[in-house]
Structures are given as C-alpha cells and as structure tokens.
Amino acid sequence: MSTPTTRELYDRYVIPTYGRFDLRLARGQGSVVWDEDGKRYLDFGAGIAVTSIGHCHPRVLAAMRAQLGTLVHTSNLYYTRPQAELAERLVRLIGAPGKVFFCNSGAEANEALYKLARKFGNEGVPPESKHTVGEIIAGPACRTGIIAMDGSFHGRTLAGIAATGQEKVKKGFEPMVPGFQHVPFNDGPALLAAVQEPGVVAILLEPIQGERGVHPASAAFLKLARELCDRHGLLLMFDEVQCGLGRTGDWCGWKTLLGDASVMPDAVSWAKGIAGGFPLGAMWASDRLVTLKAGGTVALCDLLGPGSHGTTFGGTPLVSAGANEVLAVIEEEGMLENARALGAHALAALRALGSPLIADVRGVGLILACELVPDFATRVFTLPDGKAPALFLVEALHAAGLLTVPSGTHAIRWLPPLNVSREEIDEAVELLRVTLERLTLAR
Numbered sequence: 001m002s003t004p005t006t007r008e009l010y011d012r013y014v015i016p017t018y019g020r021f022d023l024r025l026a027r028g029q030g031s032v033v034w035d036e037d038g039k040r041y042l043d044f045g046a047g048i049a050v051t052s053i054g055h056c057h058p059r060v061l062a063a064m065r066a067q068l069g070t071l072v073h074t075s076n077l078y079y080t081r082p083q084a085e086l087a088e089r090l091v092r093l094i095g096a097p098g099k100v101f102f103c104n105s106g107a108e109a110n111e112a113l114y115k116l117a118r119k120f121g122n123e124g125v126p127p128e129s130k131h132t133v134g135e136i137i138a139g140p141a142c143r144t145g146i147i148a149m150d151g152s153f154h155g156r157t158l159a160g161i162a163a164t165g166q167e168k169v170k171k172g173f174e175p176m177v178p179g180f181q182h183v184p185f186n187d188g189p190a191l192l193a194a195v196q197e198p199g200v201v202a203i204l205l206e207p208i209q210g211e212r213g214v215h216p217a218s219a220a221f222l223k224l225a226r227e228l229c230d231r232h233g234l235l236l237m238f239d240e241v242q243c244g245l246g247r248t249g250d251w252c253g254w255k256t257l258l259g260d261a262s263v264m265p266d267a268v269s270w271a272k273g274i275a276g277g278f279p280l281g282a283m284w285a286s287d288r289l290v291t292l293k294a295g296g297t298v299a300l301c302d303l304l305g306p307g308s309h310g311t312t313f314g315g316t317p318l319v320s321a322g323a324n325e326v327l328a329v330i331e332e333e334g335m336l337e338n339a340r341a342l343g344a345h346a347l348a349a350l351r352a353l354g355s356p357l358i359a360d361v362r363g364v365g366l367i368l369a370c371e372l373v374p375d376f377a378t379r380v381f382t383l384p385d386g387k388a389p390a391l392f393l394v395e396a397l398h399a400a401g402l403l404t405v406p407s408g409t410h411a412i413r414w415l416p417p418l419n420v421s422r423e424e425i426d427e428a429v430e431l432l433r434v435t436l437e438r439l440t441l442a443r
C-alpha cells in the first residue's frame, strides 16, 4: 500500500475549516520557503504577518533551544523569569506604564480586552453618573457596550465574531454574544453618535484594518476616539494583533499613523508576530485609575485580579524566551528602520508598475495591499466563474514562486518579514509584474 500524500491525510483527518491553497510547505529560511517537491517561494505572507523576522533566525533558534533544555512549561500557578522579562519589555516598547496578560492567540488577546471592558463597566463608577449609588450597585447603570468598526476582524471565538464587523464570519453561529455594535470605520460623526448611546463602555479598533484590504485609521479618527473616550469615561482599546510590534516600522502601529504618541489607548492586544511564529498573544492595560462602585480605586491593569481570567499555556517560559529574543532581534538588528525604508521602497515600486489590473496600492511599513480593479474578471479571460480576483491572483503568484495573502475579494496583501531585503522586494515586484502581464496578455 502506498503512503498517503499530505493532502490525502488532511482530506481524511483534518476538519476542513480552512480553504487551503494546494501547496505543501516543508521548510523555510529567512524570507523563503520550499514545498515538499523542493520548489522555492518568496514568503511575502509570513504566515499572515507571523514570522516577523523570517524563518529559523539563528538567535531565536539558539534562545529557544536553550530554554527547551531548561524549562518548557510550568502553568501560571508559578513565576518564571522569561515571562517577567517579556512583560517588562512590552511595557517599555509601548512607552507607557501598565501591565501585560499573556495568552495564546489574537482572538484570546482580544477576549482579554472584552473582559477588561466588561469588568470596567460592571465594577467601575461611570463618570458624572446620573444614577444613585444604589442604582449603580443594583446593576441598571452597568455599562457593557463595545463600539467596534465595520470591516474589522478580531478573531474566530464567539465574542471575536461578534466584535468583528463582517457578516461572513457570523453566518451560522447566531445568536451573537451581545454587547457589540458597529460604526463605519473612519466616520467621525457616526462614532460621535454611537458614544451617546446608553451603556457604552469602550471603543475597539484596529489602527490598520488588515483583513479587508489594508485600511489605516485616519489621525483625526484616532484623536476623536481618544477625545470621546476621555469625555465619556470609556476605554480606548486597540487591536494591534496584525499591525503591531514592528510591522509598520514602529512598535505601535497607531504611532506610525499619528507620527507621534499624542494618542495613547487604555488597552492593546497583540499576537501574530510577537514570537516570530510561536503561538503567543498578549494584552497590555494602562495604569489609569478606576473608581470602583464597591469603593476605592484600582489601576485598570490590576482590575482583572486573581481568579478573574487565565489560560494554561499563556506565556510559557519557552514561548516567552522566544518572544524576548524576537523583539530583541527586531530592536538590535534595525528591523523597524528596515520596515520603514523597504515599505516605502515596495510601495513606490508597486505603484510604478502601472498595471491596468491594479486600482490602488496602499499600506504602512510592511503591511501593504494591491487593490485590483473592480472589473478584473473581465480583463483576464482565465478567471473561473465565481472565483474572487484576489484568490485567483494569489494562486497565479504561487505558480510564479511568490506567497501573498488575499485581503477581501479584490486585494492582495504583502506582509514580508521585517528583515526582508531590498533584493527580495525587487524580486517579488518583478514576479508580480510578470504574472500580471501574463494574465492581461492572456485575453
């Protein structure tokens, strides 16, 4: 009997929640991966913004090998040095006092945000409350509403899909977790109206929306969100799972958009690139003081006290040692500067392609998108019926040896490692140019 192929094993044994491309990847090095047949691909998807310093960086391998032979896991019943040092590093990188909670993924990091907001709304005294203390304690004045954005993506847990501003992720999983409402992204008046609703406790947004075409928040919108949170006593929560920790050329995506630190959120979620490919999520909360209905005050970052939240694997010594090294490498090897410089280079080179199939090129640092023209399907005669143009192009690029990620139906995303080289960017641009030309000529 012949050995089943990887694909056959998947078809038989893996629950088919993903629409996978027909590629069987076997190994990686830097910005390159190879499939089981030895074919080379430039990896400009980086596992959807995860392998932030490329595959198999020698410093991360060394740090994790050392930790692997020392202590892998203890649970969070005990203290471990790598987690403590990682928390300190993250607080330093964000540039404001606070504390960090560790988990395993972006959806979980966001879950920590929602629970923080619920605790804040349930146990904190609303500013200038019109209710008596008795009413507040009895409950009617509890604030639990989170305003999120249309087009957003916050993960696949039940609360994650409720928070996400895209209908397709919710379908079939109703009823939704209550407490989320959505406003159009970057729409100041809509946000202004939404915060007037009773019961609102937080605003949640991705400074750069990644999953529906790479759309940055405007500086004005970020400033308005902060101002409204201050005025109404709300939490401003940023989902930096995809755009944070270096991808924009700054540790904090929102600071790249503003050009400064004039807006600081109350809480932030991270995952994806934080540990360069190992599963880790984290939430930072500021030390802003919360007045409690029960009396007294507590720092926001201490509101989720013992027993209120947790996860077995969050921030193991092994993954924390890896993340510490990944973040040190980004810092010490000039990768923020590289992301800024090569992001600008890639943006210019993609725009210079002048392809009639590309309507727009946008992005910040190394989170970039090429938006395809709305009538893409009529300009390439090989597009199968009903296939999204972005999927079609991503597959055509696979054949050429370039991995990219679809973003919505009409955009392809580039999320290369932060240490990608200028030569690799130029090679990827050339592969895209040749592929687009081939598709256009195929009419």
Ligand SMILES: Cc1ncc(COP(=O)(O)O)c(C=O)c1O
Residues within 6 Å of the ligand: 048, 105, 106, 107, 108, 110, 153, 154, 155, 156, 206, 210, 211, 239, 240, 241, 242, 243, 271, 272
């Ligand atoms: C902005 C954002 N938030 C949350 C998530 C969910 O992260 P995870 O897939 O690690 O749960 C993602 C994943 O793409 C994301 O892009």
